Every structure is written in structure tokens, then in C-alpha cells.
Amino acid sequence: xxxxxxxxxxxxxxxxxxxxxxxxxxxxxxxxxxxxxxxxxxxxxxxxxxxxxxxxxxxxxxxxxxxxxxxxxxxxxxxxxxxxxxxxxxxxxxxxxxxxxxxxxxxxxxxxxxxxxxxxxxxxxxxxxxxxxxxxxxxxxxxxxxxxxxxxxxxxxxxxxxxxxxxxxxxxxxxxxxxxxxxxxxxxxxxxxxxxxxxxxxxxxxxxxxxxxxxxxxxxxxxxxxxxxxxxxxxxxxxxxxxxxxxxxxxxxxxxxxxxxxxxxxxxxxxxxxxxxxxxxxxxxxxxxxxxxxxxxxxxxxxxxxxxxxxxxxxxxxxxxxxxxxxxxxxxxxxxxxxxxxxxxxxxxxxxxxxxxxxxxxxxxxxxxxxxxxxxxxxxxxxxxxxxxxxxxxxxxxxxxxxxxxxxxxxxxxxxxxxxxxxxxxxxxxxxxxxxxxxxxxxxxxxxxxxxxxxxxx
Numbered sequence: 419x420x421x422x423x424x425x426x427x428x429x430x431x432x433x434x435x436x437x438x439x440x441x442x443x444x445x446x447x448x449x450x451x452x453x454x455x456x457x458x459x460x461x462x463x464x465x466x467x468x469x470x471x472x473x474x475x476x477x478x479x480x481x482x483x484x485x486x487x488x489x490x491x492x493x494x495x496x497x498x499x500x501x502x503x504x505x506x507x508x509x510x511x512x513x514x515x516x517x518x519x520x521x522x523x524x525x526x527x528x529x530x531x532x533x534x535x536x537x538x539x540x541x542x543x544x545x546x547x548x549x550x551x552x553x554x555x556x557x558x559x560x561x562x563x564x565x566x567x568x569x570x571x572x573x574x575x576x577x578x579x580x581x582x583x584x585x586x587x588x589x590x591x592x593x594x595x596x597x598x599x600x601x602x603x604x605x606x607x608x609x610x611x612x613x614x615x616x617x618x619x620x621x622x623x624x625x626x627x628x629x630x631x632x633x634x635x636x637x638x639x640x641x642x643x644x645x646x647x648x649x650x651x652x653x654x655x656x657x658x659x660x661x662x663x664x665x666x667x668x669x670x671x672x673x674x675x676x677x678x679x680x681x682x683x684x685x686x687x688x689x690x691x692x693x694x695x696x697x698x699x700x701x702x703x704x705x706x707x708x709x710x711x712x713x714x715x716x717x718x719x720x721x722x723x724x725x726x727x728x729x730x731x732x733x734x735x736x737x738x739x740x741x742x743x744x745x746x747x748x749x750x751x752x753x754x755x756x757x758x759x760x761x762x763x764x765x766x767x768x769x770x771x772x773x774x775x776x777x778x779x780x781x782x783x784x785x786x787x788x789x790x791x792x793x794x795x796x797x798x799x800x801x802x803x804x805x806x807x808x809x810x811x812x813x814x815x816x817x818x819x820x821x822x823x824x825x826x827x828x829x830x831x832x833x834x835x836x837x838x839x840x841x842x843x844x845x846x847x848x849x850x851x852x853x854x855x856x857x858x859x860x861x862x863x864x865x866x867x868x869x870x871x872x873x874x875x876x
Contacts, residue, residue, distance in 0.1 A: 421639055422577025424722040425499055429734050433715050433742070436579045441711025443583035446590040448703060450623075453590070454616055457597040465613045468548025475535040475549075476556045477674055479524045483567035485667030486517050488717070489659050490571030492800045495718045498575055499725025507640045510572050511648040512655040514635070517568040519651065521561045528557050548613055555617030562624035569631035572638070574718045579711075581634040588630070589623040596622060665809035666800065669816075672809075676816035683824050683838050690768065691835055694775035697765045701758070701775075702782055705750050706789065709743060713793035720801035729865035736798055736861075736868065743790035754783035774835055781839040788850045795853045802864045807856050815849025 424432050458465040490513045497506035532553045536546060570582045599608065600615030611618060635641055684691040716739045723731040753761075758779030762772040792815075796808045823844040827837030861868045 423498075424495075424577050424719050425726040425728060425731065429719065429731065429738050432577070432719050433712060433735075433738065436574065436577060436715035436718065437708075437711040439583040439711075440574075440579040440714050441707045443579065443586045444707050444710055445704075446583070446586040448707070450586065450590045450593050453593050453597060454620070457601060457616055458613065461601065461613050464543075464545040464548055467545035468550075468552055468613065469616070470549070471536050471546070472549035472552035472556065474674070475532050475553050476528075478535070478671060479528050479557075479560060480563055481667045481670035481674070482520055482524060482663070483517075483564040484670050485663035485665075486513065486520070486564060486659070487567035487571035487574075488666040488800050488805070489513070489662035490568055491574050491717045492662055492721050492803055492805070493659065494572050494575035495721025495801065496725035496803065499722035499728075501726070503640045506575075507648075508652075508655060509659070510635070510638070510641045511644070512652055513568050513572065513659060514565070514632075515649040515651060516656055516659050517564050518561075518649075521564045524564075525557050525560055528560070529554070532557075551614060552617050555614055556620065559617075559621040559624045562621070562626075562628040566624065566628040566631045569628070569635045572635050572641075573631065574714075575721065576638055577718060578634070579715070581631055582627075585627040585630045589627050592623045592626065593619055662800070662803065662805055665805040665807075666796075669796075669809050669812035672812045672816045676820050679821050680824070680838060680842065683828060683841075684835070687835050690770045691774050691838075693766070693768075694762070694771045694773075695778060697762055697771065698758075698775040698778040698782070700765070701761045701779065702754075705753065706786075709746055709786075709790045710793060712739060712743060712746070713790060713797050715739075716794055716797040717801050720798055724801055724865070732801075732865050733861075733868055736794070739794045739797075740791065743794060744787055747786035747790045750786050751783040754779045754786070758783075777836065778839050781843050785843055785846050788846055792846070792850055792853055795857050798857060799860060802860055804860050804864070807860065811849055811853045811856065814852060815845050819845030819849055 422432070422435065454469065455466065458469045490509070493509045494506050494513070497503075497509055533550050536549050536553060566582075566585070570579075573579070573581050596619035597616055600611050600618045601613070602615075603610035636644060680695065681692055684695055716735055719735045720732050723735065758776040759772055761779070762775040766772060766775075792811070795811075799805060799807050820842055822841075824838050824841030827833045827841045831837060833840065858868060
């Protein structure tokens with residue numbers, strides 16, 4: 419595995435090293451999910467609907483994994499920058515221990531409340547039953563997800579995003595073979611499992627990802643020769659990890675709730691509006707993958723250099739991320755504006771769905787740069803070990819902002835579907851303004867400001 423000192427060498431080179439594999443890994447993660455949706459569609463519409471609502475409930479549990487990964491990236495990255503091997507080893511071992519403990523608790527909690535969550539977003543019938551069964555099966559995949567996220571955060575703190583990329587490529591290929599194998603079975607060898615076969619394929623492939631990632635973690639120089647006593651719970655370190663993890667995890671929960679708010683607002687305009695939004699989001703996510711890879715790379719680069727006390731390199735990393743991000747997102751905007759309809763037609767032949775989805779993508783074309791800035795700000799705040807601000811930004815932007823502006827535009831100004839899109843746009847834009855104000859303040863406190871001139875005067 420790679421173990422790169424991000425406190426030396428060209429910042430641009432480190433971004434390439436980290437961002438490209440990370441974006442590729444996310445691409446194959448997206449394709450992995452597409453495979454599941456495809457095979458569910460081969461079974462029935464109820465299977466597809468059941469998968470959607472079952473995964474919605476499971477996503478709440480998975481959000482904890484995203485938080486653990488970010489916490490490991492920041493804490494281990496800071497320790498690596500300080501050249502404090504003992505501190506880095508302590509966070510690695512306690513991070514893995516924390517992930518195991520959290521997984522056990524979440525499996526118990528999920529088994530107790532999962533069906534109730536699914537009931538909230540569904541009507542009685544075959545698809546609810548399918549979703550509940552799918553959720554129960556996925557609980558067995560939770561260790562694979564959470565420990566893989568924790569391990570990936572540790573590896574990224576060491577400048578390694580290639581391991582997860584390779585793991586996701588392998589999982590994608592395995593999923594293509596395992597899904598039909600378990601759904602339809604092999605006569606006399608493997609019984610046909612139907613819809614549950616998709617869940618079993620997820621369990622096995624994600625467990626494989628976990629083992630591959632953990633194998634790389636245990637090869638890290640500071641993590642070799644593990645002593646079991648090092649995995650024993652240390653409450654002070656657990657609290658440290660929790661303080662870094664919780665804001666990020668809760669932000670993903672707010673994102674989850676925001677999706678429900680938008681779908682509820684769209685429901686009054688017909689099923690085609692909800693379908694259009696779902697397809698448009700897939701297109702948006704695919705085009706955002708390079709941006710997500712780049713802004714995600716900012717976290718370990720900024721974390722290591724912040725730990726090393728090199729404020730100039732932290733500032734250089736932030737500005738490089740923003741400059742490159744602007745070029746990327748400005749280049750993507752015409753694709754969304756002019757090519758959105760064609761992209762929608764790849765997923766549906768319903769002209770009404772295509773038209774509504776294209777209208778969302780037109781608004782989205784103006785927001786791409788803002789999204790890039792918000793993602794990079796999240797990485798910067800996590801690297802500064804100030805993740806609580808990411809939660810407050812998320813609560814405003816994805817919680818209050820979306821709900822209020824969408825309501826205002828469709829209920830007061832009667833703007834229908836365009837009101838939903840513009841409401842999202844206003845929430846995102848004003849959220850970015852708030853995020854920038856917070857970033858300027860945190861940067862001044864932690865690294866003397868975002869500009870060289872400002873830091874010299876400070």
C-alpha cells in the first residue's frame with residue numbers, strides 16, 4: 419500500500435495521486451448500485467421499490483460509517499503530519515475498535531427500529547415486505563461497510579486512495595456474477611433465492627471489500643504487529659473520535675431527510691416529477707464524481723499539513739482545490755444545460771419525465787461550482803478538526819433552507835416544479851455564503867487566514 423508524506427512535494431501532484439483513484443472508486447461504487455437496481459428490476463417492480471425503501475433505512479446506519487471515515491482521515495492525518503507515530507497508531511487501533519463497537523450497537527438498533535422506519539415511508543403490501551426483508555439481510559453487511567469506511571479513512575490519511583479503488587472495482591465485478599448466481603441459483607448446487615439473493619451478494623462482496631482494505635491498513639508502517647490490548651476501549655480516545663464523527667454522520671442524516679422533503683414537495687405535481695428528480699440526481703452524481711474525488715483529497719492533504727504546522731501549504735491546498743474545481747465545474751455546466759435532455763433520455767423515453775428532469779439540470783448547471791465549494795469547505799473544516807460547523811451548515815442548507823424556500827416558492831409564489839428547483843438553488847447558494855463566512859473565521863483562527871497577505875498581517 420502507499421504511505422505518502424503529504425507535507426512535502428508539489429500540492430498538485432498529491433491531488434492527482436489521491437483524487438483520480440478516489441473518483442474512480444466512487445464511479446464503480448455507483449455502478450455497483452446500478453447493477454443491484456438492474457437485477458431487482460428483472461425480478462419485479464415490487465422488488466425495485468422494496469430495495470429503494472430498504473436501502474433508505476439502511477443509509478441512516480451507513481451514515482455513521484461516513485463519519486468514522488472522515489474522523490480517521492482527520493485524526494490520523496493530523497498525527498501523520500506531526501510525525502507522531504505513537505499518536506497515529508493509537509488512533510488507528512482505537513478507530514478500528516470504535517468501528518467494531520459501533521457496528522454491534524447499530525445492528526441491534528437497526529433490528530429494533532428498521533421496520534418502523536420502513537413503515538413510515540411505505541404503504542402495506544408486497545414492496546414493504548420486500549423492503550423489510552432486504553433491510554434485515556443488509557444488517558449482516560454493516561460490518562463490511564463500517565470497517566471498510568474506517569479503514570479507507572486511515573489509508574487516505576496516509577495518501578492511499580488506490581486500495582479502495584481496487585476494492586470497489588473488484589466488488590463491482592463480483593456483484594455482476596453473484597447477483598444472478600444467488601437470484602436464480604445453480605440446479606443441485608445453489609438454491610434460487612430470488613430478491614434476497616441481491617442482499618446476499620452485497621454481504622459477500624462488501625465483506626470482501628472490508629477484508630481487502632483492512633489487510634492494507636495492517637500493512638501500514640505504524641500499524642504493524644497489532645497487539646490485541648491496543649484495541650481495548652479507551653474512553654478518552656473514543657470521545658475524541660466521536661466528536662469528529664458525529665457532525666459528519668448527522669450531516670448525512672440531514673441530507674437523507676432533505677431528500678424526503680423534496681420528494682414530498684414534488685409528489686403534488688405527479689409521479690413523473692419524482693421520477694424525473696431521481697434520474698436527474700443520478701446524472702448529477704456521475705458528473706460530480708471528479709469533483710468529489712478532488713475535494714475529498716483536500717482532507718488528508720490539509721490534515722497532514724495542519725498537523726505539521728505548515729499553514730502555507732494548507733492555504734495552497736485550499737486555493738488549488740478551488741481553482742481546479744472552478745475549471746471543472748464551469749466546464750460541466752454547458753453539458754448539463756444543453757445535454758441534460760439527452761442524458762435524461764438514456765434512462766427514460768417518457769417526454770414529460772425528460773422535460774422536468776432537464777429543467778432541474780438547467781438550474782443545477784449554475785450550482786455545480788457552489789457544490790464544489792461546499793464539498794471543499796467540509797473537507798477543510800474536518801482537517802482543522804472543526805467538523806461541528808459542517809453540521810450547522812448542513813442543517814441550514816439541507817434542512818431549513820430547502821424546506822423553507824421550496825415552500826415559499828410553490829405555496830406563496832405558485833411556481834410549481836420550478837419552485838422546487840429554485841428553492842433548492844436558493845438554499846444551496848445562501849448555505850454557501852454562510853459556509854464561506856465560517857471558513858474565513860476558522861481559517862483566521864487556525865492558520866492565520868486564507869490569504870498569504872492576511873496571514874502575515876495576523
